[in-house]
Amino acid sequence: VFAHIVRAPEDPILGVTVAYNKDPSPVKLNLGVGAYRTEEGKPLVLNVVRQAEQQLVNDRSRVKEYLPIVGLAEYNKLSAKLILGADSPAIQENRVTTVQCLSGTGSLRVGGEFLARHYHQLTIYIPLPTWGNHPKVFTLAGLSVKTYRYYDPATRGLDFQGLLEDLGSAPSGAIVLLHACAHNPTGVDPTIQQWEQIRQLMRSKALLPFFDSAYQGFASGSLDADAQPVRMFVADGGECLVAQSYAKNMGLYGERVGALSIVCKSADVASRVESQLKLVIRPMYSSPPIHGASIVATILKDRNLYTEWTIELKAMADRIISMRQQLFDALRARGTPGDWSHIIKQIGMFTFTGLNSEQVAFMTRQYHVYMTSDGRISMAGLSSRTVPHLADAIHAAVTS
Numbered sequence: 001v002f003a004h005i006v007r008a009p010e011d012p013i014l015g016v017t018v019a020y021n022k023d024p025s026p027v028k029l030n031l032g033v034g035a036y037r038t039e040e041g042k043p044l045v046l047n048v049v050r051q052a053e054q055q056l057v058n059d060r061s062r063v064k065e066y067l068p069i070v071g072l073a074e075y076n077k078l079s080a081k082l083i084l085g086a087d088s089p090a091i092q093e094n095r096v097t098t099v100q101c102l103s104g105t106g107s108l109r110v111g112g113e114f115l116a117r118h119y120h121q122l123t124i125y126i127p128l129p130t131w132g133n134h135p136k137v138f139t140l141a142g143l144s145v146k147t148y149r150y151y152d153p154a155t156r157g158l159d160f161q162g163l164l165e166d167l168g169s170a171p172s173g174a175i176v177l178l179h180a181c182a183h184n185p186t187g188v189d190p191t192i193q194q195w196e197q198i199r200q201l202m203r204s205k206a207l208l209p210f211f212d213s214a215y216q217g218f219a220s221g222s223l224d225a226d227a228q229p230v231r232m233f234v235a236d237g238g239e240c241l242v243a244q245s246y247a248k249n250m251g252l253y254g255e256r257v258g259a260l261s262i263v264c265k266s267a268d269v270a271s272r273v274e275s276q277l278k279l280v281i282r283p284m285y286s287s288p289p290i291h292g293a294s295i296v297a298t299i300l301k302d303r304n305l306y307t308e309w310t311i312e313l314k315a316m317a318d319r320i321i322s323m324r325q326q327l328f329d330a331l332r333a334r335g336t337p338g339d340w341s342h343i344i345k346q347i348g349m350f351t352f353t354g355l356n357s358e359q360v361a362f363m364t365r366q367y368h369v370y371m372t373s374d375g376r377i378s379m380a381g382l383s384s385r386t387v388p389h390l391a392d393a394i395h396a397a398v399t400s
């Protein structure tokens with residue numbers, strides 16, 4: 001009965017790792033998937049995560065019962081505080097409902113399905129370009145996906161005029177997906193002044209903000225600074241949605257721990273919204289897993305662990321920033337043609353190099369450097385040892 005099934009294409013991002021794993025070359029370099037690596041090229045489990053896990057293991061009172069549909073209550077409260085700020089009036093007024101979801105992806109999906117069922121506008125505008133999973137997640141959630149201009153290849157920066165024009169001509173009430181910080185794949189974020197203009201425009205047209213916060217703390221090294229755009233939209237008293245992920249900032253990728261917060265106009269509305277979120281979640285996966293959320297809650301509620309986390313997070317962000325400088329310097333030293341200053345200007349885990357798909361294919365073939373075909377490289381996968389090889393590959397690709 002399954003003989004007719006055609007082979008589906010590999011996921012464009014995860015497929016890069018599949019190809020990398022098959023390559024026997026000792027110099028191969030995987031800059032495809034956005035996962036942090038140490039200077040030694042190894043995955044990193046944060047010290048605070050190890051400590052939190054130890055505490056959890058030692059606590060014999062802990063059991064493995066099901067969590068409620070909305071997840072761990074303490075984790076949800078702490079997650080809302082982390083993104084919205086401990087002194088957020090919306091939290092104090094109980095206008096926020098937060099549900100634990102399966103990392104950032106699951107939070108986006110649950111938020112998308114809730115909107116498809118209960119919101120009056122089914123169109124969501126996503127930036128062009130954006131994380132490749134966004135259009136699929138929202139389409140399957142039942143929304144209709146359109147794009148707004150975001151990146152200008154000519155300046156390798158923000159197409160701010162295009163963004164304002166496209167959101168300005170979106171129908172009133174449309175949903176707008178915004179990357180809270182460290183835009184993936186471009187590494188280009190609006191300035192705070194530009195965010196303020198975006199906010200004013202969106203509020204004047206009653207556009208509904210849906211923030212994707214997958215990199216809080218990873219862009220600047222400061223959890224508060226990276227949350228500022230979200231907090232600006234909450235401070236004006238309007239509604240918004242926020243999908244959070246702890247994959248990158250706590251290195252909990254495989255634990256699948258995230259949260260969806262919906263900021264409402266009143267406590268009563270928030271509690272009704274939560275009741276409907278439960279109806280979205282229950283038939284999807286019943287309830288979320290307990291381990292990752294327990295780790296996060298343990299860290300966020302303990303002052304010492306929290307402080308230690310911020311230090312480890314800053315160290316990861318700083319290492320990435322230093323990789324940017326080293327790659328930029330290496331290209332300059334080689335006299336590679338072109339302006340590469342965007343490498344040091346862009347923010348977060350990725351550099352959008354501007355290399356085209358033929359150049360990427362050349363680098364993979366000749367230099368065993370693996371990256372997505374849009375020219376995006378994960379700076380977190382680089383180290384001082386591998387920068388020269390990447391610089392050689394880029395140099396050869398643009399001069400051959």
Ligand code: PMP
Pocket residue numbers: 034102103104105106131179184212214245246247253258
């Ligand atoms: N949004 C963006 C912009 C991302 O880059 C990612 C991860 N690559 C996610 C959401 C979701 O990641 P996860 O489901 O692993 O939290």
